[in-house]
Amino acid sequence: MFIVGLDYARPGQSVFGNVRFLLDILCVVKNQGLHMRIVSLVVFLSLAFLGRSQSGEIPILNFTALNETLNLESDTTYVLNFWATWCKPCVEELPFFEEADIAYKDRAVRILLVSLDFATQVHEKLVPFLKNHTINAHVVVLDDPDANTWIDLVHPDWTGALPATILYRQKDRQFKEGSFDSTADLFAYIDSFHLKN
Template structure:
């Protein structure tokens, strides 16, 4: 049976540099934006993604909400990222941040407290950073942070 109400999955992943990602975040100024930095090789990242998808699906009809999953996998692993999206049924937008060489430049621009480890989730409201979560995030914390900011 073909599912007509299921959210379509990405067949392609945008490959971005830091500046592109920054522009993308700024273009979602009217929303509560959840930006999760992760990689297919990071066990805690993979472990928390089902919670993120549940919450993303619950909010999929809310025009004031958007989730972006920023993969820090290498560009050569793009196929693996695409397979992962399909196998794990990721419904949020996934982008590949191909900017490893400049990590020390862009990490502190996202968050001074961020030491470069993943997973990391940054919440924006009206283009402003409102919350930074270092490490794995529970479904409850994720829902709570989104709900507080959607008010």
């Protein structure tokens, strides 16, 4: 269910964008049983047809749902940035992630912005913020109160301070607490992870 939400989160993205993203997911499940294939097909089709009408909706997830995205076993590098609209250093580095989202479009790198904005303020604060800052990268809201139970599951080095960024591909993880200085800084960080064997 989460994956469906993930794709709805990108406003202004074409159906083809959604389809392309889903193909990644389908690659993950192609080795699974028939049951999973059918489930994937249903998700795929509903997205292709319904995705557009839902765009602009930002999924609100608990950690169990987000954790699925932290454990996808594809060859894609996933970049998850934990941020909030009220976090100044987060907002300062957000354009770098937006640029990465565009720059890495044709590579096996996916950006996901995990907002810790309050779930009650999604419509009044988060949505207008994304519009004003022209952020089109995928956004989800993580709303799970007992952070002590899940911060270590994101990465043991994370103290809980925002911003924080985790890169992962299969079991390999790289974590940074604190912000990036520039687009070049972020790109170098992604490349150092994505391009290694």
